[in-house]
Amino acid sequence: MKKTVLDFVPPHIRTLAGYVAGKALRQAQRESGVTMVKMASNENPYGPSPLAIEAIRQAAPLVNLYPDNDATELRQELATRHQIAPEQIFLADGSLGLLDIMSRTLLGPGLNCVTSERSFISYPIVTRAAGAELVTAPMRNDAYDLDAVYAAINENTRIVILANPNNPTGTMFDADATEAFIARVPEHILVVLDEAYYDFATYFAAQRGVTYTRAMDYVRGKRANVIVLRTFSKAHGLAGLRLGYGCGDPELFNYFGKVRNAFSVSVVSEAAGLAAIRDEAHVRKTVENNAAGAAWLMPYFAELGLRAVPTNANFIYFEIDEDANAFAKRMQLEGVIVRSLVPWGIRNGIRVTVGTPDQNEMFVRALKKVVRQAVAK
Ligand SMILES: Cc1ncc(COP(=O)(O)O)c(C=O)c1O
Structure with a gap:
């Protein structure tokens, strides 16, 4: 045949x-x-924010041109807000785009990514598409059990992804728990703090009097094996435009830059993103x-x-x-x-x-x- x-x-x-x-x-x-x-x-x-809608209108006549591949303006604005350097920011077509780039850069056959069971449904997809294995740790009380996640790490682990808050259970762990976890993980393993629901979680945590996250401190302190993921898809209302970013180590981002599709952040997305973050x-x-x-x-x-x-x-x-x-x-x-x-x-x-x-x-x-x-x- x-x-x-x-x-x-x-x-x-x-x-x-x-x-x-x-x-x-x-x-x-x-x-x-x-x-x-x-x-x-x-x-x-x-x-979306009305300011973002207006920015999209204004960007529309420019879509015959390829975008700025470095999304310079948006990167600069995010860097100022997070008090980090523009080189510590990597923009992509959604945090999903970045998860995919990350997996293709660091994973491959024989290697694995560790996360929790009942977590974001795209983690297994990006991991397995890169030819690697997803190892899931059991949950405790519908939440990430960071001890179990740590215990699941082995010599073939290259990435650990923590969704905080978790999708679909909506649970979170606090900044101290994150700190204790990161302190134990070997430095050759990339720890991804997926904070897609950052704005909501910050608000709930303030209501409850707890500290949700100090993730950006790892980036400011140049902890090279931590990446913080944020997205414009949730609180900023731009899910349909596909815009997200990671904050982390510039040298690692150089490799990501080689792997990514050029021009993956469109003219319209960059303009809308800029307007959306300004519409507090x-x-x-x-x-x-x-x-x-x-x-x-x-x-x-x-x-x-x-x-x-x-x-x-x-x-x-x-x-x-x-x-x-x-x-x-x-x-x-x-x-x-x-x-x-x-x-x-x-x-x-x-x-x-x-x-x-x-x-x-x-x-x-x-x-x-x-x-x-x-x-x-
Ligand atoms: C935990 C988590 N991470 C990432 C994403 C993907 O976001 P984006 O639209 O930026 O690709 C989602 C979307 O539902 C999510 O729940």
């Missing part, structure tokens, strides 16, 4: 479980024939409403007898008494898209993004109906 190209797709790509995205709003509306609200992908329910009022409104929304939602889970985990981010993890895919489908029929956690291997787990007050009410209405339907069956 004649072989085809497909016969030569290597085994580690053949067996890759690709990313299963949250359902796109328009697709869900077409399927259900009703107007829907999407609370599935931890996006900003208040939209929009971020404040987003995090304040998020905390109020989470506090408003939590009692309803208890009322319905559902276990929900208190969040440090912009989503809530909860468990139901049935298959999560079936539950999510019935929620969709009620006009609300939530995330089934079956792709994470959690058969009865759901993640819902905190919405605007109207969206939260719609969610609770649908939740009550769907849970009661399940009980009545």
Whole structure:
């Protein structure tokens, strides 16, 4: 039999479980024939900053030109804000873009990346696509168990990724726990502090009187094996533009620069990012409403007898008494898209993004109906 190209797709790509995205709003509306609200992908329910929209408009006539490959202006602005050098910042098309570059730079067959079970779904993908293995440590109380993560490290480990707060459980560990962990990890292993939900977590931590993170101190102190990941996709409302960055060691970033696709941060993304970080009022409104929304939602889970985990981010993890895919489908029929956690291997787990007050009410209405339907069956 004649072989085809497909016969030569290597085994580690053949067996890759690709990313299963949250359902796109328009697709869900077409399927259900009703107007829907999407609370599935931890996006900003208040939209992008109006300043970012204006910046996008102004950048539009320039998109015939390739972007500034170094995103100089945005890098400079971020460097000033974080009190680090521009060379300590690496911008990419989302923090996902950076995770991919990182894996392709440091991983390969025979090597591994360590993280926790029930963490961000893209970690296994970027690791395995690089031909390496993902080692997951068990959780404790729905949270990262940093002792277990440490214990999972072996001589083939090159990267450890810590999602803080964790997606999908919304739990966090504090700055002292991070410090104790980093102090033990050998310096040839890259520790990635994924702080995608930084703004939300900072707000919750202040409410609770705890210190969420001192991650940027490692960058300022030139701790070469620590990278801090931040994104514009969450509190800044630019998920659709794909913009994220890492803060870390300039020498390592030189290697990342060789691996990355040129021009991966578009003209429009850089302009919108600059405007979005300057619109502090929009971020404040987003995090304040998020905390109020989470506090408003939590009692309803208890009322319905559902276990929900208190969040440090912009989503809530909860468990139901049935298959999560079936539950999510019935929620969709009620006009609300939530995330089934079956792709994470959690058969009865759901993640819902905190919405605007109207969206939260719609969610609770649908939740009550769907849970009661399940009980009545
Ligand atoms: C923990 C975590 N890291 C990274 C990302 C990806 O963010 P980005 O849109 O910047 O690629 C997400 C998105 O959901 C996330 O939850």
